[in-house]
Amino acid sequence: MIQYGGDYNPEQWPLATRIEDVELMQQAGVTLVSVGIFSWAQLEPREGEFDFGWLDDILDRLAAAGIKVTLATATASPPPWLTRKHPEFLPVLADGTVLHPGGRQAYRVSSAAYREYVLRMTRTMAERYGTHPALALWHVDNELGCHVPHDFSDDAAAAFRRWLADRYGTVEALNAAWGTAFWSQRYDSFDEVLPPRSAPTYPNPTQQLDFARFSSDELLVHYRAMRDVLREITPDIPTTTNLMLSTGTKRMDYFSWADDLDVIANDHYTRAHDPEAHVELAFSADLTRGVAGGDPWMLMEHSTSAVNWQPRNRTKRPGEMLRHSLAHVARGADAVMFFQWRQSAAGAEKFHSAMLPHGGTDTDVWRNTVTLGSALKALSEVEGSRVRAQAAIVFDYPAWWGTELDSHPSAAVTYPDRVLAHYRALWQRNITVDIVRPSADLSGYALVVVPTLYLVTDADAANIAKAAADGASVLVTYFSGIADENDHIRLGGYPGAFRELLGVRSEEFWALQDGETLTLDDGTRADVWSEQTHLSPGTEAVRTYADGDLAGWPALTRRPVGSGAAWYLATRLDADGLQGVTDALIAEAGLSPELDGVEAVRRVADDGRSWLFVLNHTGDEVTVPASGHELLRDEAVAGGSLVVAPGGVAVVREG
Ligand code: GLA
Numbered sequence: 001m002i003q004y005g006g007d008y009n010p011e012q013w014p015l016a017t018r019i020e021d022v023e024l025m026q027q028a029g030v031t032l033v034s035v036g037i038f039s040w041a042q043l044e045p046r047e048g049e050f051d052f053g054w055l056d057d058i059l060d061r062l063a064a065a066g067i068k069v070t071l072a073t074a075t076a077s078p079p080p081w082l083t084r085k086h087p088e089f090l091p092v093l094a095d096g097t098v099l100h101p102g103g104r105q106a107y108r109v110s111s112a113a114y115r116e117y118v119l120r121m122t123r124t125m126a127e128r129y130g131t132h133p134a135l136a137l138w139h140v141d142n143e144l145g146c147h148v149p150h151d152f153s154d155d156a157a158a159a160f161r162r163w164l165a166d167r168y169g170t171v172e173a174l175n176a177a178w179g180t181a182f183w184s185q186r187y188d189s190f191d192e193v194l195p196p197r198s199a200p201t202y203p204n205p206t207q208q209l210d211f212a213r214f215s216s217d218e219l220l221v222h223y224r225a226m227r228d229v230l231r232e233i234t235p236d237i238p239t240t241t242n243l244m245l246s247t248g249t250k251r252m253d254y255f256s257w258a259d260d261l262d263v264i265a266n267d268h269y270t271r272a273h274d275p276e277a278h279v280e281l282a283f284s285a286d287l288t289r290g291v292a293g294g295d296p297w298m299l300m301e302h303s304t305s306a307v308n309w310q311p312r313n314r315t316k317r318p319g320e321m322l323r324h325s326l327a328h329v330a331r332g333a334d335a336v337m338f339f340q341w342r343q344s345a346a347g348a349e350k351f352h353s354a355m356l357p358h359g360g361t362d363t364d365v366w367r368n369t370v371t372l373g374s375a376l377k378a379l380s381e382v383e384g385s386r387v388r389a390q391a392a393i394v395f396d397y398p399a400w401w402g403t404e405l406d407s408h409p410s411a412a413v414t415y416p417d418r419v420l421a422h423y424r425a426l427w428q429r430n431i432t433v434d435i436v437r438p439s440a441d442l443s444g445y446a447l448v449v450v451p452t453l454y455l456v457t458d459a460d461a462a463n464i465a466k467a468a469a470d471g472a473s474v475l476v477t478y479f480s481g482i483a484d485e486n487d488h489i490r491l492g493g494y495p496g497a498f499r500e501l502l503g504v505r506s507e508e509f510w511a512l513q514d515g516e517t518l519t520l521d522d523g524t525r526a527d528v529w530s531e532q533t534h535l536s537p538g539t540e541a542v543r544t545y546a547d548g549d550l551a552g553w554p555a556l557t558r559r560p561v562g563s564g565a566a567w568y569l570a571t572r573l574d575a576d577g578l579q580g581v582t583d584a585l586i587a588e589a590g591l592s593p594e595l596d597g598v599e600a601v602r603r604v605a606d607d608g609r610s611w612l613f614v615l616n617h618t619g620d621e622v623t624v625p626a627s628g629h630e631l632l633r634d635e636a637v638a639g640g641s642l643v644v645a646p647g648g649v650a651v652v653r654e655g
Contacts, residue, residue, distance in 0.1 A: 001031065001377075001380050001383055002329060002333075002334055002335065002336060002376040002377075002379055002380060002382065002383055003031050003032040003068075003298070003334065003335035003336070003337070004028075004029055004030055004031050004032065004335070004336055004337070004372070004373055004376045005025070005030040005031060005032040005033045005034070005067070005335075005337050005338075005341070006030075006033060006034070006301070006337045006338035006339060006340050006341045006354070006355055007033070007034045007037060007301065007337070007338070007339045007340040007341065008021070008033035008034060008035050008340065008341040008342075009035075009037070009038065009039075009340060009341075009342075009344070010035065010054065010055075010058045011038075011039050011042045011054065011055075012342075012344055012345070012346070012347075013342065015057070017342075018057075018058055018061070019061070021341065021342060021356075022058075022061045022062060022065045022067070024356060024361070025062075025065065025067055025341070026065055026066075026067075027370065028355065028369050028370050028373040029370070029373025029374060029376065029377055030067055030341075030355075030373065031066075031067060031068060032067065032068045032069070032070060032136065032137075032335065032337065033062065033067060033068075033069055033070070033341060034069075034070040034071075034072065034139050034300070034337065035055070035058070035059070035062075035069050035070070035071055035072065036055060036071055036072040036074045036125070036139075037072040037074070037076050037139065037142045038074075038076050038077050038104065038142070039055070039072070039074050040074045040075060040076075040077065040078060040079050040121060041077075041079035041080065041081075042054070043055065043074055043121075044079060044121065044124075045079075045081075046081060047081055047082070047085070050124065052128060055129075059071075059129065059132055059134045059135075060134075062134045063132065063133040063134035067134070068134055068135075068136035068137075069132075069134040069135055069136060069137075070136060070137040070138070070139045070240075070300075071125065071129055071132075071134075071135050071137075071138060071139060072125075072138075072139040072140075072141075072142065073118070073121065073122040073125055073138070073139070073140050073141055073226050073230075074121055074125055075118045075121050075122065075140075075141050075226070076104065076105065076141050076142035076143075077104040077105055077106070077107075078101070078106065078107050078114075078117070080101055082117060083101045083106060083107075084101075086113065086114070088111070088113075088155075089107055089108060089111050089113070089114040090106055090107070090108065090153075091106065091107065091108040091148045091151040091153060092108070092151060092152050092153040092156075093152060094150070094152050094195070094196065094197050094198045095197070095198040096152075096197070096198070099147075099148065103147070103348070104147070105146060105147040105148055106148075107148075108148075108151045108153050108155050108156060109144075109151065109218055109219055109221070109222040110151060110153065110155040110156045110158070110159035110218055111153075111155045112155075115222065115225060118141075118222075118225075118226065119225060119226065119229055122140075122226045122229045122230065123229050123233065126138075126229060126230050126233040126234055127233060130233050130234040130237070131234075135234075135237060136237075137237065137238050137239070137240060137262075137263070138227075138230045138234070138237055138238070138239040138240070139240065139241065139242070139265075140223050140226045140227055140230070140239060140240070140241040141222070141223065141226065141241060142241070142242060143241075143242055143243075143244055143267060144219045144220075144222065144223055144241055144252070145215070145216075145219045145251055145252050146244060149215055149216075149219070149251030149252065150195075150211065150212075150215045150251070151215070152195045152196075152197050156195055156215075156218070157193075157194055157195050159214070159218055160193070160194075160195050160210075160211060160214050161190045161191070161193055163210075163214045163217065163218070164190060164193060164210065164214075165190050167210070171187050171188065171189055171190055174187060174190070174193070175187055177206055177210075177486045178204050178206040178207055178210075178486070179204070179206060179486075179488065180204070182204075183204075185204055193207075195211050196208045196211050202406050202407045205405050205406075205407070205487050206486050206487045206488075208401075208405060209398065209401055209402060209405070209455075209486075209487050212251070212398075212401045213253070213398065215251065216251065216252045216253045216256065216257075216397070217256075219252060220252075220256070220257050220260065223241055223257070223260065224260055227239045227260065238262035238263055239261070239262050240261045240262060240263050240264070240265045240298070240300075241261065241265065242265045242266065242267045242300040242301060243257070243261075243264065243265065243266050243267070243288070243291070244266070244267055245266045245268070245284055245287045245288045245291060246268055246269075246280065246283075246284040246287075247280055247283065247284070247416035247417070247419070247420050248271075248416075250397070250400050250401065250404075250415075250416070252397070253397035253398065254291050254397070255290075255291055255396075255397065255437040256397075257291075258291045258292065258293065263292075263295075263297065263298055264288060264291055264292035264295070264297040264298070265297065265298040265299075265300035265335075266284070266285075266288040266297060266298070266299060266300060267300050267301035267302070267339070268281065268284050268285070268288075268299065268301070268302050268328070269301075269302060269303055269307055270302075270303075270324065271310070272306075272307075272310045272311075272312055272313055272314035273310075273312075276424070278323075278324065278327060278599070278615075278617050279420070279423070279424050279427050280420060281324060281327055281328070282327060282331060282423075282427055282599065283419075283420055283423045283427075283435070285299075285327065285328050285330075285331035285332065285333065286331055286387075286389075286423075286432075286433055286434065286435045287395065287435040288331075288332070288333075289331055289332040289387060289434070289435075290395070290434055290435035290436050290437075290440075292332070294332075294386055294387075294434070295332075295386070296332050296333070296334035296383070296384060296385075296386070297332055297333055297334070297335075298333065298334065298335035298337065299325075299328045299333040299335060299336050299337060300335070300337050301337060301338060301339040302324065302325070302328070302336075302337075302338055302339070303316075303338060303339065303352065303353050304316070304321050304338055304353045304354060304355055304357075304365050304368060304369060305321065305353035305357075305365055306351070306352070306353050307352050307353070308348070308349055308350075308351040308352040309352075313351070315353075316353075317647065318364070318647065319645075319646075319647035319648060319649075320647065321365075321368045321372065322368065322371060322372055322375060322649060323615055323616075323617070323647060323648070323649045325372055325375075325376075326375065326379075326613060326615065326649045326651065327599065327613075327615055327649075329376075329379065329382065329613070330387075330599075330601040330603065330613030330615065330651075331387055331601055332386065332387050332603070334382075334383050334384065336372070336376060338354065338355050339352065339354075340352070340354045340355070341354060341355050341356060342354055342355070342356045343356065343357050343358050345358070353365060355369040356369065375632055378631045378632055378634065378651075379611075379631055379632075379651055381609075381611075381631075381653070382603055382611050382651070384605065384606075385603040385604055385605040385606075385609070385610075385611065386603060386604060386605075387432060387601060387602070387603055387604075388432070388602070388604055389432040389433050389434040389445070390431075390432070390444070390445060390446045390447065390589075390591055391426060391431050391432070391433045391434070391445055391446065391447040391448070391449070391589070391591060392433060392434045392435070392436050392440070392442060392445040392447070392448050392449070393419060393422060393423055393426075393433055393434075393435050393436070393448075393449045393450075393451065394436060394437070394438050394440075394448065394449070394450045394451075394453060394464065395419055395435045395436065395437065396437055396438050396453060396456075398455060398485070399415065399438075399452070399453045399454050399455055399456065400415040400416065402454045402455040402483060402487055403415045403452055403454040403479065405487070409509045409511045410509075410511035410512075410528060410529065412511070412512075412514070412528045412529075413452065413478075413479050413511075413528065413529060415451075415452055415454075418451045418452050418477065418572070419451045419452075421451075421575070421578055422449045422451050422475075422477075422578065422582070423435075424575075425575075425578050425579050425581075425582035425583075426449075426582060426586075427599070428579065429582070429583070429586055429593040429594075430593050430594035430595055430596075430598075430599065430600045430601075431447075431586060431591055431593060431594075432594075432601055432602070438450075438453065438456060438457075438460035438463065438464065439459065439460050439463060440463075442463060442464070442466070442467035442472065443467070443470060445467065445472055446471070446472055446473065446589035446590060446591055447472060447473050447474075447475075447585055447586065447589040447591060448464065448467045448468075448472050448473070448474045448475070449474075449475045449477075449585075450464055450474065450475065450476045450477065450480060450498075451477045451480075452477055452478065452479050452480055453476070453480040453481065454479055454480065454481075454482050454483060455482065455483040455484065455485060455487060456480070456481055456483075456484075456485075456497050457484065457485050458484070458497070461481060461497035461498060461501075464476075464498070464501070465498075465500075465501040465561075465566075467564070468501060468561040468562060468564040468565060468566045469561055469562030469563070469564065470562060470563065470564065471562065471563040471564045472564045472589070473564055473565050473567065473585050473588045473589040474501075474561075474564065474565070474566050474567065475567040475568075475569060475581070475585055476495065476498050476501070476502060476566065476567070476568050476569070477568075477569045477570075478495075478529050478531065478569060478570050478571060478572065479495075479529065480495050480497075480498055481494070481495040481496040481497030481498035481499070482494060482495060482496050482497075483496070484497075492505075493505035493506060493507060493534075494506040494507075494509070494531065495568070498566075498568070501559075501561065501566045502539070502557065502559060502566050502567075502568040503535060503536035503537075503538055503539030503557070503559035503566070504533050504534065504535055504536065504539060504554070504557055504559075504568050504570075505533070505534045505536070506531040506532060506533045506534070506570065507532050507534070508531070508532045509529070509530075509531055510529075510530040510531060510532065510548075510549060510550055511528070511529055511530075512527055512528055512529065512530065515527075518530060518545050518546075518547060518548045518550075518555075518571065519545070519546045519547050519548075520543045520544065520545060520546055520555050520556075520571075520573075520577065521543055521544045521545075521546045522543055522580070523546075524543075524573060524574065524576060524577030524580060525573070525574045525576075525577060526555065526571040526572055526573050526574065526577065527571075527572055527574070528571075528572040529570070529571050529572050530545065530548065530549075530550050530553075530555070530570065530571045531550075531553075531570040531571070532550060532553055533553060533554050533557070533568075533570050535554060535557060536559070538559055538560070539557050539558070539559040540557060540558050540559070541554035541555075541556070541557055542554075542556040542557060542558050542567070543555045543556035545571075554570065555569070555570055555571050556568070556569050556570070556571075556581060557570070565588065567581075567585065569581065595614065595624045595625070596624075597616075597618070597622050597624070598614050598615060598616050598617075598618075598622050598624055598644060599613075599614070599615040599616075599617060600612060600613065600614050600615075600624070601613045602654075609653065609654075609655070610653075610654045610655075611631075611651055611652065611653055611654065612626060612628075612651070612652045612654055613649070613650075613651050614626070614642060614644050614649065614650045614651075614652070615644075615649050616644040616645065616646065616647060616648050616649065617647070618646065618647075619646045619647065620646055621643060621644070621645055621646055622643075622644045623641050623642065623643050623644075624641065624642050624644065625640055625641055625642070626640070626641065626642035626650075626652045626654070627640050627652075627654065627655075628652045628653050628654040628655050629652065629653045630642065630650050630651065630652050631651045631652070631653060632649070632650060632651055633650075637652055
């Protein structure tokens with residue numbers, strides 16, 4: 001069964017509405033709802049005084065209706081009495097600004113005293129509801145780090161010092177790693193160290209990088225503390241928290257969180273301004289699968305229509321909600337859930353769409369909710385199957401943090417948009433891609449793309465080199481391999497860690513000004529970046545610059561390595577240029593594009609059964625070759641060809 005549902009906030013509604021909620025959930029085919037996420041202030045209105053009546057009642061009603069619950073620890077936002085009593089629990093920005101209550105998530109995870117309150121609430125929830133028949137999964141807090149990924153408070157400073165002492169052992173080792181001989185930054189003891197608070201000019205880059213690592217770890221420590229309480233009381237109930245895997249959330253190193261979650265759950269929202277939002281969606285879904293190690297995962301939140309937090313929010317077009325939902329399923333989701341079940345009448349999210357909108361049941365949104373419920377029922381057999389990919393894109397949070405640090409050669413060298421550009425070029429050809437961390441086992445991939453991996457460990461660089469030696473086509477792009485994990489430059493020429501693999505040595509970067517472009521010898525265009533690159537014997541210049549200061553110098557190179565090849569792209573190509581390079585790599589790697597004109601992804605079961613998801617993001621009807629049984633319409637694919645309506649989706653059990 002593919003689980004179906006959303007966040008459910010019954011505390012916002014009177015009993016009669018909650019009774020109607022359960023009936024309508026049954027009509028829509030809802031199987032799972034997330035309850036209690038923001039209900040601490042309702043459940044504990046005064047310190048130590050609890051009011052569980054309303055939650056008992058709704059959980060009983062849900063259980064009676066056969067609807068399971070992802071029950072929250074209720075800790076996502078502390079109640080007003082708590083931060084009034086303990087204003088020292090409030091988080092602090094780099095410039096000393098205190099973030100006050102009145103919104104949500106006004107807490108600092110490094111405060112031991114705050115955590116005591118959180119663990120007490122977590123324990124209370126687990127003890128009260130641990131055996132409730134509706135309980136299927138624990139939902140720890142909510143989107144940890146969403147609003148306060150970095151806290152610069154004194155509590156955070158103390159925790160940062162402990163984290164550094166643990167990482168480096170001695171202050172000498174910290175000084176060496178942070179390069180503190182520069183600008184009189186030498187520390188004589190850990191007690192002198194601070195978070196990178198607002199400073200007269202650039203704070204130490206390694207301090208910034210370590211603070212990013214620490215902050216991600218500290219949020220994870222907070223998650224673990226709650227998870228451990230839940231495990232102690234309900235060892236058989238799995239635990240998760242909702243991650244924010246997309247090109248938009250940079251602050252948590254989610255690959256390092258994965259082992260602590262029993263199931264990976266993601267929240268994903270499309271970008272209103274992006275005409276190709278479905279490509280970013282596909283990337284985020286593949287990234288989620290990557291974090292899940294290939295296992296099926298949960299789409300914990302997305303939206304039925306517009307959200308409320310972008311500058312201009314976009315209503316979903318007919319068919320889009322179903323298509324986007326199934327795009328996640330195609331890429332490994334075994335649950336499709338929304339924020340939220342019933343659209344709020346008050347509060348900051350009243351203009352955020354929901355499964356049941358302000359307009360009630362005589363609305364397209366509601367009809368879409370019901371249609372999706374039946375569609376997911378029809379796809380039940382897909383549950384547990386996996387997506388297989390022959391291409392990988394290497395993705396790394398510390399490299400993202402490192403790339404976008406200040407005081408660099410060009411502020412226009414960015415990370416997620418470049419990863420997405422490479423992803424898009426593969427997506428265009430329906431090459432299914434795994435998004436993996438640099439240390440992943442790359443042995444199964446014929447093609448490995450390594451966009452702008454600015455900092456990289458020796459071991460990870462060796463892992464990538466091994467992929468080429470073992471037969472993969474490996475593409476590395478500009479501003480990769482520049483620094484080690486401490487953000488120290490790898491000396492001897494760029495791209496440091498990949499110089500040998502690629503057979504290139506760049507002596508100087510030639511960053512381009514805004515609007516400045518270059519032409520390559522095949523007529524394709526580039527901007528942002530170029531390099532003065534020397535080639536080793538055996539490395540071929542596939543493309544050179546045709547104009548500009550570096551006319552005649554290599555822009556794209558290739559070196560045969562073992563049974564594979566290592567390519568270096570030293571500039572930022574436009575979309576056409578990148579497509580050309582990607583097509584050459586696809587051909588060299590022997591990958592065959594799936595179908596043309598549609599998005600196509602296959603899920604495969606252990607027993608060999610397979611399902612082809614075909615998503616038509618265009619306004620035209622598309623006919624593609626397929627054979628088998630189409631599950632949404634429940635009919636055989638006639639004559640070996642499948643017609644997919646404009647904006648439509650089809651799922652074919654093959655064979
Ligand atoms: C996040 C949160 C939800 C809600 C949605 C709105 O994903 O987890 O509580 O605020 O955003 O899009």
